[in-house]
Amino acid sequence: MNQSTLRLTRELADIQKSNDLSLAVACRDADIRNIKALIVGPPDTPYEFGFFEVPPPQSTGFYLSHVKYPGKAPTVNAITTNGGRCRFNPNIYAGGKVCLSILGTWRGERGEEWSSAQGLESILISIQSLMSANPYENEPGYENANSQHHKDNQTAYVLKIRHETLRISIIQRLEEYLGLKPDGTYILRQPEEGEGSGDDPQYVEEGGVYFFEPFKDLCKRRFLWYYDTYLASIETERAKVTENQQFVRMPFETVNSNSMEGKFSYSELERRIKNIRRALDAEAEKWGPEGMEALKREEGVAANLQRQFEQTKVYFSKSDAVTLDIDLQDKNPFIWQVSYIGRPMTNLDGGLFNFTLRFSVRFPEEQPRVQFSTPMFHHRINNDGIPSYFPGRPDDVRSHIEGVIALLEEDDPAYDPRTQLNTEASKLYWGTKEEKREYSKRFRRAVQRSMEYS
Template sequence: MSDQSIIRISKELSEIQKDSDLSLAVACRDANVKHVKAMILGPPDTPYEFGFFEFAFDFGKEYPRKSPHVASITTNSGSCRFNPNIYANGRVCLSILGTWRGTRGEEWSSAQGLESILLSIQSLMSSNPYENEPGYEVADGPNDKKNQKDYVQKIRHETLRISVILRLEQYLGIRNDPLIVTRKSRPHPTEDTDSDEADEESVPFEPFEDLCKRRFLWYYDTYLAAAEKGKEEVADGSQFARMPFESGGNTMDGCFCYGELLCRLKAIKVALDAETARWVTEGAAAMTREMTMAANLSRQFEQSVEAFKRDGTPHNIELENGNPFVWLVTYFGKPMTNLDGGLFRFRLLLSPRFPREQPRARFDTPIFHHSISEDGTPCYNVTSSKREDVRCHIEAIIEALEEETPPYDPRIMVHPEAHKLYWGSPEDRKLYNRKLRRSVQQSIE
């Protein structure tokens, strides 16, 4: 691969990683930019909602003159077709990739790149994915309408089961169901793959594990609501309807089991909370052994205390039992806002593997807020350049809490009820404000 190609790919990776887009993530092993993994978060208000869909990119020597090869990894070991254009064997059919015939002007050009491919794939994950099948424009009969509804139902079910539940269970060691196949060689190598790359490392490359765990905590209530809704709409044990375009092994077969999915979602939440609790014990042990990470976090804490004093920040931070892996923050409500007079405490728990594993925050004081889930998990974002600074995480949480006119973004829907009221009708907003003020008053009682 030429230096120009490597520079181009490296720049594209950096731009996506610096972006605040909550629906895309990319990574490569060390400096090997020829092989990239990407994560697409299923778009809100679709059957793919908040699912974790992973793709493998292989860039050839002629990139960007020629498009990369792209394969879907989230296929339940090659057994599930998630879209008319995303096959069970990983094939992604897009005209810009040369894997599907398109009209003039839709083919690949060097002006396109990694992000444009990801956005094109994401656009396939629509509220009615049946329409991606060729000939859909004439599919308006009663059977077609039923197929569209049935297709949405089974995609919603398998999004929960495969892209969310199986993935998190694998990360947490809850089950042994295969989700990501570890390969010694790619099934679809580019023609100009270097011979010295024939043998890949046997250790699986899982760059999105921490991201998926944190996002699961964000969207837990939404996952539960989707499973509850599905349980009401279809009977457990009923078979998936096979679509006209599904055949052979390129299908999405199975049966509905929403009751089981609900139990498994709750078990994942328990396991994640237990994992976070273990960080406290591991952190205390690291402090006792005077490990480098403990010393680093202690130094960051001291610097943060001084910075808060210097900036005149009224909030207080302390360590729980002197453990630098558990930061306690007391937040004082901002004057002249709905938070005025409130006294809220949240804790920031840090992993001994920080910053590879990012902090997990939880409000101890209940609060009704669109950016904080029912169990107290705040939704906030820190840019890649600041993720190693713990104080930036605290400031980002406070910023999300105090933001007075946030833009509408369904990707931050971590408290469905509060989110719906906040961005609803004027009457809904009034009810939201009353509930928020009630939680503020209760915080000081």
């Protein structure tokens, strides 16, 4: 490897190992010059929890010359633009161009230009910084725009960006991953030969051609995390507009080429987002029967999960630190059922908490879906029992279980709005002393009632 390739390899590894929930990177096979990156929209902005991809033209990823990088900035284009029809920011064009001084695509102040000390993470963070609570301010000359007209434009711009973030970056993306039409029916696809396959979770088929989609599983799991948040956002935003109201065109938008055109249709978005949720639930339900077939065929993934189950069960049976029971549903190694007993002398004391891990035959590339059947009132568990937890090793099931337990037992967590899945519980937990006491009461009430669901 030359120095450019070595550096790029290190940068990719550093981002992938980091705990940043807003950034993800991947490269296709052995071609390290072609990288795909995903930015999850920042909380408390109109881009909140949207999925934005930033490869260059033809969806090939960052283009990085072995000779010029890191001496020269890579070429970067956004593709979450609804096929080149939607401009998501004054500095992110419908055609994919990203205007940033760090990329040499915008004239910035001295010291803001690219240098070899910067890298992929610098670029992604710079793009993410454009996704602010008031993206209108990215338009040159904004600081001199103090009229009421410009203030009205700022409000109108935020309204339509939130709508299109939900429609394009979330709903359209998940429908594509699931093979769903907007009406909720499935697209019938015939398997064809080609690069990748329908059995590979990192590829998506379209018209007989398979496209490299390394973030498919990540987006599905994050959608389940934020499902309640998406629905709450729809309810909040629909009250601010009239159904079928046309978007306001901004002064910097060009008609039919570099703008965000459309109308508000939150009833349609709500229907489609619920269809996606049903499809994801149905997908996970199919994993059990698919797993049993893999077990009958003695496939490696079935043997791996069976072995991990036996080892994990022995490990926890000998542990004095935690009390739990693990079983397989109908002797199926693809469905694990866990019952955790709360530690004495803690807020969990007297509680019995049941959760299920469902595994795909494509594990670990496709991560398990974890869901509590015990009703919970917890700031990091949504209303459907889906937790925001983090396994130390994605391929180790014991690590997944330990991650869920760590979530339940954490005493003094750092605040991270990206992990707050229950809005009501989060508001109380991070609120005043009185609100925190109310949270504790409701949490303890849920713990005490948990035995009723055993």
